[in-house]
Amino acid sequence: MSRPRVIRCAACAGRIKPQHPHIGVEDLETGKEFAYHARPDCQKRCAEETATRLEAGKVYAMHHYHSSTCPDEAPGFGCAGGCFDTPMAVAN
Numbered sequence: 001m002s003r004p005r006v007i008r009c010a011a012c013a014g015r016i017k018p019q020h021p022h023i024g025v026e027d028l029e030t031g032k033e034f035a036y037h038a039r040p041d042c043q044k045r046c047a048e049e050t051a052t053r054l055e056a057g058k059v060y061a062m063h064h065y066h067s068s069t070c071p072d073e074a075p076g077f078g079c080a081g082g083c084f085d086t087p088m089a090v091a092n
């Protein structure tokens, strides 16, 4: 049995528990994945950093990992578990 991989948030360097909701941004070229907390600060940073990388010509796939307790079978934004309730872009 291998130990579970430690996931760290690329925005705040804090540890992300795999059973908690988080965002993965996968570099389709290298297969490397950047992870971010689902909380607004880290989501915002995720959006900014991903935009910067996209400008550099990188190709990414976004993954939204819901909480292990999320009750939705096909979870998305506004899921019953409230994993990603906060919109990534806040209108002023």
Ligand SMILES: [Zn+2]
Binding pocket: 009, 010, 011, 012, 013, 014, 036, 037, 042
């Ligand atoms: Zn974070």
Ligand SMILES: [Zn+2]
Binding pocket: 066, 067, 070, 071, 072, 075, 076, 079, 080, 081, 082, 083, 084
């Ligand atoms: Zn959810």
